[in-house]
Amino acid sequence: MGTIEDRQLWRERGQIEDGIRKYHEEFKARGAGESKAGLGLVFVAMKQIVPWITTNVALLEDGKAHPSQVPLSVHWLCEMQAEAVAYITAKLCVSASYNRANVTRTAMNIANLLEENVRFEELEQAEPALANSMARR
Structure with a gap:
């Protein structure tokens, strides 16, 4: 688990939310995923x-x-830079099918989908420069 200073990133909600919006718009512009x-x-x-x-946390x-006692997803996500979490969340959201969206209505399910489907190694392959700038701690 990262240090308390690392986890302070989770208190900067605006940074994560802005990042999610930014990456969501980028992926949409590339024509990825289903807009619904x-x-x-x-x-x-x-x-x-x-x-x-x-x-x-x-x-x-x-x-x-x-x-x-804390879900593994929390350990996995809180170790990452806020920018990486924003990128991965937006990527998953944009690529989700409409049927999958009906399943992912709770934070737990979204976190599990993140953990199961979008690994950091995948981020490194897709966006090497971005991955290098926000390596996991």
């Missing part, structure tokens, strides 16, 4: 996943939860 699902998932991600991770920092 993309924007709705970005909204869900911004309104649910960031506070969900923030809450779980706060439990760890306060000593109210043992690391094993």
Whole structure:
């Protein structure tokens, strides 16, 4: 798990939300994904996943939860730079099919999809310059 300073990134919600919007627009401009699902998932991600991770990280920092009591997705996501999380979230949201969007209505499901489907290695292959600028800690 990263240091508390690393996890402070989760308190900078605006940075993550702006990044998600920016990457969502970039992917849409490239013609990736289905427009019906993309924007709705970005909204869900911004309104649910960031506070969900923030809450779980706060439990760890306060000593109210043992690391094993926090979902693996939280450990995986909070180790990453805010910019990387924004990129991966937007990429998943844009590429999700409409049917998949119906399944991903909760922060937990979105986090699990992120963990299962979009690995950092995939980011490195798709966007090497971006991946180099925000390597996992």
